[in-house]
Amino acid sequence: MKRRPEDLVVFLGPSLPADEAHRLASCRVLPPARQGDVWRALALRPRAIALVDGLFEAQPSVWHHELLAAMDAGVAVFGGASMGALRAAELSAHGMVGVGQIFEWYRDGVLVDDSEVALLHVDAEFGYQPLTVPLVNVRHVAAQARAARVLKPKQAQALVTAAAGIFYQERSWPRLLEAVTPKWTAAARAGWEGWFSRGVEDLKRLDAQACIRAAAAFLGSGAPVHPPRGASRPSPSSLVRRRRLADDVSVISGQAVPSSQVLAALERAPDSVELAEAGLRRALLAGWARSMGLVPTEEEIQGAEAEWWRRHPIRPAAREAFLVACGLDGPGLRRLCEERALERLALSHAQRLLPDGPSWQEALASEARLQGRWVEEARTVAGSAIPRPVR
Known part of the structure; x- marks a missing residue:
């Protein structure tokens, strides 16, 4: 498979000039990471991320949840030299790969203060020079x-x-x-x-070089990304989910469209209430099913995903681009399909989820009456029951 520069995304600033990073590896260099940037970078479909530099103090720093989300999406995440060394020391147990002396100092407790890697630098116009x-x-x-x-x-x-x-x-x-x-x-x-x-x-420069080389070597090896044994992924809180929704992007014909703008357009749509209520019902039923100890099988999740693709008849070669346009990745689609499978489990166990719970036929009748379908079907049935005249 031909390598794209976007296969390796490098967040870089004062630790190393961008042109030197390009000499070390084919990569896409982005500015020092701030909160939300890793989520946005996932729309580029990288195979590896090298986090070197990141912003702090004046802007929120890159979030641990973003890096966990990248690893969950099958992206190898490397860190070293600066903010990358800090986050790698904090997340090495979850699969982030730390590189360099500075990372080792933080990992081993030789350094504990974030300010050890802090420096003052110029802005992007002057190449982030320290x-x-x-x-x-x-x-x-x-x-x-x-x-x-x-x-x-x-x-x-x-x-x-x-x-x-x-x-x-x-x-x-x-x-x-x-x-x-x-x-x-x-x-x-x-x-x-x-x-x-x-x-x-310049130790930060040396570690930045080592971090980029390590990420490039990983890509060259063709090795798959495997989380370490026993690594746990905490379920994201509502705060994290809402923040990611604001920071994510969809990619349409190569153009990045912020999710916040798509969401604003949906909120103005005539059927926004119906869409939101349907989503809320599914989320609530799925949560209820979890609380009752119901767990969907792999077959049920795959069935929900197959149903989703049937509703969106996209040829296999174009599916990845369609997911990006939907603001989704593989794990994101799986979570939606798991929620759909849980919703169905809750519905199929409706009589047991509540004392004297409703039957399937009762639910069918009540919804048909609410929507006016009952009287339509009743008229049809009444019409078909009238004997036809004999000539």
């Missing part, structure tokens, strides 16, 4: 200087301590060195300056 130094980079450089015997252990620790005391939006190498080097001997300063002037490693 303006300040993240604390993780200072830790890395201090460790290397100590290993090279450029700094003594106390000097290396003092460098990190001083960096931690400077607000991330103001932390720069000149300001940091101005705070610590006056306390060093002339020989120590000379040794440091000679070593530092040759260039120091």
Whole structure:
């Protein structure tokens, strides 16, 4: 199967220039992730996502539920360097793959504060170039200087301590060195300056490169995505479901259409009340069935899905595009079909779900009377009962 750039979606900002990411792998580079961006990216049908950079503070950060939804949709999710390292450490038990030293520090509890990876950077117009130094980079450089015997252990620790005391939006190498080097001997300063002037490693950059390479290597291997054994997927709360509904997109002829706009159009439709009431009845009946311990079989779920496709006669090759146009993916369609199967289970057990519950015939009669169908059928039956005249 021919690779598309969208097979690998990379959320990237100050950790690595976009053109370097493109040199490392065929990929679609998106800006640093904010809340809702991973849900929206699923409309691109990626096979893997590499989360490197993400927004925080001024905008809501990428949500754990989005990454879980991506993995549930069969997308391999990798994280490293910055926001990706944080989320990977939090979600590694659920199948997210962490890459790099920064991820390992968070995973192992060496680092616990999110601010370790924070930095100030310019906007997209200037390529998200960093303006300040993240604390993780200072830790890395201090460790290397100590290993090279450029700094003594106390000097290396003092460098990190001083960096931690400077607000991330103001932390720069000149300001940091101005705070610590006056306390060093002339020989120590000379040794440091000679070593530092040759260039120091950017740990976030290295980890970002490793994260993208790992995701690209996974795609190249052709391996399927398997959640780890025992991994649990909590059912999304109503808050999460409503937020995803607002953030999702449908793709029509290559154009992304926000779900919020589609929903607004449906709310203005003449039959919006009927549509909503039908959806509510199904959701309530399915929830009731679950609470009663009813569980649909795989055959019943597949039957509901087959029925759905019969109502939408789309050729198999075009089904994936149709799902995207519906704002659905495979797991989303399965959830709808499971709900439909549960609804039918509830209806088929109606006499047992309530004390002295209604029968199927009673339900048929009451709905026919409510809709006026009863009198129509009664007239038809009455007409057919009148004997025809004999000539």
